[in-house]
Amino acid sequence: MTQGTMALSDEGSRGAAADATGLIDRLGFSSGKVTMSTNVKLEAVEPAVTGEGEKPLIELRNVSKTFGAVKALSDLEVSIRPGELVTVVGPSGCGKSTLFNILAGLEEPDPGNVLRLKGVSSTASDLLGKVSFMPQRDLLLPWRNVIDNAILALEIEGMPRSEARRQAMEMLPEFGLAGFEAQYPNQLSGGMRQRVALMRTFLFKRDLMLLDEPFGALDALTRTMMQRWLLDVWQKHKRTVLFITHDVDEAIFLGDRVLVMTARPGRIKLEQVVDLPRPRKADIVTSPEFIALKKTLLEAIEEESMKSFQVSGH
């Protein structure tokens, strides 16, 4: 894989090898005998297999967002079915994070939009607390250890700490963090911090999960491990995931569909279905189907990157 090319590995380099071994270890036995813990509710139980006619979990139409003079999103249309893993790529600054902020309820889009969660029309702020959101940075609290960082969302929901901790402890091995529960964020490598943040997102059990470049700051090796691990976990937990990345390989490797966004103001330029069989092995990236998809996507992205380059390069 060539995913390392754009990785800004400022924190990722630390302890990469340890991460990788930990994960290989985990993957080794998670594939076989790990049983799903009972506490994991399967909200998005209907798998995507039920077909095209299924009601979307979330639907956006005519969504625009203006910040002062900057138009970040323009008439965006997105629709996500339950159980799907949809990846989003696009030039930087095209409004990907803005889209997530709207879906997480943190930003209200411009008036005139349609936003439906499970068919119910809502405003963005209705979505606060309804979507599990992982922002671009891990944003772990330095005074909380691994377990207590992971249960932050559960605590806010009002779950008693002991119960929340119990649930988190059960999830630790799956996230390659067994034995690290009492460590503090400054004792962890970049990859581990990211997994704690992911675990925090997973424990906040919501129908829709938003991951904003979760592996963006990791080195290539750790990142590849994390992608395989994410697929593994996703297949077991059956969550609906929207995943932002700037890496085309990652977008194809993970996604059921890849959405390519245009340069600012962001719209969906291309919606590419990825019909590669699952479970996907690491060597799938060298298959002709993969390469063909990559070519199509790269062309679309290149076009948009040029545009945004010209716009900002005036």
Place this chain on the structure above:
Amino acid sequence: MTGVSTSAATLPVASTGRVHAAVKPVLWLALGLLAIEVLVMALEIRPYYLPRPSAIAANIMATPGAYLAGLWRTFLETALGFVAGSLFGVLMAVIFHRWVTLRELFFPLFVVSQTIPVIAFGAVVVLWFGNTLFAKAVISFYISFLPVTVNTLLGFSSVDPRQVQLMRSFGANDVQILRRLYLPAALPQLFVALKLASSLALVGAIVGEWFGDTTGLGVLLLQAMYNENVVGIWATIVVSACLGMGLYSLVSLAERKIVFWGGEQ
């Protein structure tokens, strides 16, 4: 559990350095005192300027009860003022943080209040509350709360707004965000202020006693001065210094226990 867990459990926790760090300053202090003792004798400095450390120690040992009573009284005044001032300081920071209009209205007033010299203010407080322990605590309170407010606000402003957004996305309300994010995040800054406030509170209590009282280190200091009891003055200074250092160490100790993550964020 695999090798991962064992390697995590055996990560080193520093402890051997602790004892060493505690003994070293004591040794240095003893050496310093000895040096002064020798110097005072060698240069034949008159006790009027600087009594020998051993003479000061003897003075304290001669009437330990008086010093202990004074120490206890001043400690109570300081502690009361310090605790009240710190709590009030944090409370005001929370209020100013939550309601920006209140901050714009009243914060300048707070700052102006601190430009009134505590000496001038002290006379009024003693007039209002009499020669009570409470009056001294009020003066301690008055000069210790502002640094706490200022630093707590500084700590609040260091919070990453994306962190706040994350909490909001979990559905957190203002109180939850305050308790789980703003207050812990402000702790490193808060402790910087608390260390300063502990020293200020002691000054407040001693100065407060000068306006009239019967016990306390400030009283001992005044009495020794009127009686031109130079050794007594120095003895009181030493006891006051011990109290100041004790309070400071107590706050530092709490800081090390509470702000264990070192505020690196």
